[in-house]
Amino acid sequence: MEPEVESPSGAAPVRSVARAVDVLLALGRGPRRLAEVSEEAVLSKTTAYRILSTLRHKGMVLQDETDGSYRLGPACFHVMSCVVSGHAGFPFDAGRDLESLRDRTQETVTVHVRAGLSRICIQELPSPQTIRYTAGLGASAGIHVGSAGKVLLAYLDRAEREALLSSLELRPMTATTVTDADELRRQLDEVAERGTAFSTGERVAGAVGVSAPVFDGSGAVIAALSVLGPEARITPDRLTDFAQLVRETAERITGRMPPI
Structure with a gap:
């Protein structure tokens, strides 16, 4: 039955x-x-x-x-396109959480999801400061690039992660993009143990990112929540504070995810 x-x-x-x-x-x-x-x-x-x-x-x-x-089928991709473009609204019950994170950090807040071998920005709240870093709603990059990509990779099932890494071309976007597979694996293990990922200048020179995972009701990672800003403004102490804020915010959002 x-x-x-x-x-x-x-x-x-x-x-x-x-x-x-x-x-x-x-x-x-x-x-x-x-x-x-x-x-x-x-x-x-x-x-x-x-x-x-x-x-x-x-x-x-x-x-x-x-x-x-x-x-x-293709209708599913149409729905995904609406989400990425922002026409469908934000797919999580997290608007106030994201606004609070942006206000407390005064830096740009983004949400990325995995799309095959890439990661796509589906939500962005730009920093109110004149000099700021933004990813761009709907912008994509290789799944191996930056803190958001590392979060989306780190919490995959290990077999799935290895299969994905074996099919990736680790192309650099800047001089600091991680392009060595073994080094990337080491960093992903650290991310999974620590609960947050960091990056400096991997996608855009001078930009710093810190990200944490959002999980669905079954415990699978579905998104990376990030704070992004200029390296000159995000000191090591501020980065530590941001990591805690991002992780706490991601945990609150995860806690409201319905079971699957």
């Missing part, structure tokens, strides 16, 4: 919608055959097939004609 889905707010969820989301989340981990979707979404094959057929009709799912496997 398929389990009932309970809402954390106590309101009864729409069962068919909850099941469709479970199917999309299963496909978010990669192409799946019907039996695999059925198992991962905890649905009968008949129910899984019916949902997949509906999602195909709406462009949310594609089916490979050669092996019959399913994968996310």
Whole structure:
């Protein structure tokens, strides 16, 4: 028997919608055959097939004609595009937290998410100061570049991280971008142990960043929260204070994530 889905707010969820989301989340981990979707979404094959057929009709799912496997479709990328462009609004319940972090640090606050081998800025609150560093809403960079990228890599499952690193071309953006795979692995282990990542001039010379992870309800990293600013203004003492503020803010946001 398929389990009932309970809402954390106590309101009864729409069962068919909850099941469709479970199917999309299963496909978010990669192409799946019907039996695999059925198992991962905890649905009968008949129910899984019916949902997949509906999602195909709406462009949310594609089916490979050669092996019959399913994968996310173009409509999903349209939704992602809306998030990245800011048209969909901020996807986390964190507006006040981000504003507070920006006000307390007086530096730019950003949120990045992983997109394949890149990381993309989906939210940015610029520093109120005249001289400031900004990433740019929708801007992307290699996943290995800067503190945000290191956070998104450090908390991946180790096998997934290694598979991703093996496919990366560690191209430099500045003279200080980490391009040695072993050194990057060492730094990622430190990030996972410490809970924050730091970078200086890896994407833009003279820019300093400190980042912390935001996790979803299942404990998987979904975003990197960062404070960015000019190196001349962010002293070592201020950087230590910023690291604590970023980590505490990321933990508060994580604490409000619904279970998956």
